[in-house]
Amino acid sequence: xxxxxxxxxxxxxxxxxxxxxxxxxxxxxxxxxxxxxxxxxxxxxxxxxxxxxxxxxxxxxxxxxxxxxxxxxxxxxxxxxxxxxxxxxxxxxxxxxxxxxxxxxxxxxxxxxxxxxxxxxxxxxxxxxxxxxxxxxxxxxxxxxxxxxxxxxxxxxxxxxxxxxxxxxxxxxxxxxxxxxxxxxxxxxxxxxxxxxxxxxxxxxxxxxxxxxxxxxxxxxxxxxxxxxxxxxxxxxxxxxxxxxxxxxxxxxxxxxxxxxxxxxxxxxxxxxxxxxxxxxxxxxxxxxxxxxxxxxxxxxxxxxxxxxxxxxxxxxxxxxxxxxxxxxxxxxxxxxx
Numbered sequence: 001x002x003x004x005x006x007x008x009x010x011x012x013x014x015x016x017x018x019x020x021x022x023x024x025x026x027x028x029x030x031x032x033x034x035x036x037x038x039x040x041x042x043x044x045x046x047x048x049x050x051x052x053x054x055x056x057x058x059x060x061x062x063x064x065x066x067x068x069x070x071x072x073x074x075x076x077x078x079x080x081x082x083x084x085x086x087x088x089x090x091x092x093x094x095x096x097x098x099x100x101x102x103x104x105x106x107x108x109x110x111x112x113x114x115x116x117x118x119x120x121x122x123x124x125x126x127x128x129x130x131x132x133x134x135x136x137x138x139x140x141x142x143x144x145x146x147x148x149x150x151x152x153x154x155x156x157x158x159x160x161x162x163x164x165x166x167x168x169x170x171x172x173x174x175x176x177x178x179x180x181x182x183x184x185x186x187x188x189x190x191x192x193x194x195x196x197x198x199x200x201x202x203x204x205x206x207x208x209x210x211x212x213x214x215x216x217x218x219x220x221x222x223x224x225x226x227x228x229x230x231x232x233x234x235x236x237x238x239x240x241x242x243x244x245x246x247x248x249x250x251x252x253x254x255x256x257x258x259x260x261x262x263x264x265x266x267x268x269x270x271x272x273x274x275x276x277x278x279x280x281x282x283x284x285x286x287x288x289x290x291x292x293x294x295x296x297x298x299x300x301x302x303x304x305x306x307x308x309x310x311x312x313x314x315x316x317x318x319x320x321x322x323x324x325x326x327x328x329x330x331x332x333x334x335x336x337x338x
Contacts, residue, residue: 021047021183021194021203031189038099038120039171039187042146045097046123047183047203049090050142050175053128054196056085057177060134082134083107086127086142094123101149102157104283104315111162111315117154121170122147122161124284130252139178141254145288146171162315166287166308174254174288184210184258186295191261207262212298216264216325217245220256228272236335237268253280257289257323261296266324266332270303278302278320282312286321299329303336 025040060082087107094100094114101119103112106126123146130140147168149161173185181196183203193207219240226234248265250256256267271278280286290300290307300307300323310319322332 019205021205024192024194024205028187028189031187039146041097041099042094042121042123043171043173043185045093045099046090046142046144046173046175049093050181050183051196051201052089052093053082053086053142054175054177054181056082056089057134057140080128080131080134083128083131086131090125090127090142090144102162104162106281106284106316111157113157117156120149120153122149122157122164124162124287126281126284129254129285130250133250133252138250138252139176139255140252141177141258142175143254143285143288144173145169145284145291163283163312165311166282166290169287169291169308172288172291174257174292176254176258178255182206182258184261184292186292188291188295191292191296210261210296212261212293212296213264213325214297215327216260216266217243218248218260218263218265219245219268219328220249220260220265220324221247221268222249222251223247225270225272228274229270230336232335232337233268233270233332236332239331239335253285253289257293260324261293261298264325264328266322266328268332269321271320275318277318279318280321282307282310282317282319283315286319286323289321289323293323297326298324299326301329301333303333304338 022044025043029040087105091103091112094103098116099119100121100123101114101116102122104124105112123144125144127142128140129143133140147164148170151158151161171185171187173183176182182193184191184193191210192205193210194203195206196203219237260267269278269280286307293300302320303322322329
């Protein structure tokens with residue numbers, strides 16, 4: 001039988017669409033000799049739920065999903081309708097995927113036991129960070145962490161499975177719903193970003209091997225907090241201004257972090273007189289972003305220690321967060337005397 005080698009299409013006849021998320025995940029399975037596809041399945045489940053949430057957000061102005069839901073979550077914050085929708089979407093996807101035994105969500109007081117004793121993983125998630133910004137058409141996001149359970153498979157879920165240091169994460173990521181929908185994740189082997197192509201219904205690799213500049217010219221803080229924060233931090237901000245740094249603050253953690261990841265900068269949410277433990281949630285916000293930052297060459301600290309070294313004492317524990325370009329975080333810690 002006569003054969004011929006495959007020839008690439010030329011010109012504009014068929015442009016390359018790139019590497020899909022699913023294909024990329026499969027190509028990286030060898031990085032996890034202990035896994036037999038479970039972690040890959042979880043990432044696919046999260047990607048699927050994010051596509052559904054992206055659809056809901058894109059038509060928010062045309063459907064009755066904007067505004068407050070009429071209840072408060074465990075944080076004492078008023079739930080938005082889309083908070084509830086996103087929480088249902090991600091929990092349902094992780095349940096049906098069959099690889100997760102428990103979920104920690106910002107929107108739930110207690111651990112969600114999926115009654116899947118064979119599941120090897122625990123997921124901590126903020127289903128929709130910055131959801132109040134939907135009403136004004138500002139970028140929002142999803143943040144997630146994935147941990148391997150510590151108790152024997154087949155046994156009931158235990159506290160030690162859930163309250164793990166961030167250094168125990170096997171994967172973490174975020175989805176940014178903005179001018180385009182992007183998924184950025186790490187499994188401890190660098191950080192990669194994928195952009196959603198709506199017409200094909202696929203995430204494609206758009207930002208391979210992401211690296212955060214070691215220095216930056218952006219500082220990100222709610223300056224309305226300045227009367228209530230440590231004076232050493234104020235001195236640090238003044239030094240940033242003298243160096244010509246610009247203030248950029250969106251008010252959606254994912255969006256602020258994503259910009260600084262690409263351009264270089266530092267995000268600051270310190271403890272205040274009103275929130276002495278800080279405001280960012282350790283388990284499903286700070287840990288995930290800290291893992292990504294470090295894998296991209298950045299750093300994350302609470303001002304005294306590495307975020308990933310903090311031992312959590314509760315599901316909804318809060319922490320100060322200073323995250324971004326490595327040299328800027330180091331200078332901030334020095335300003336605080338650490």
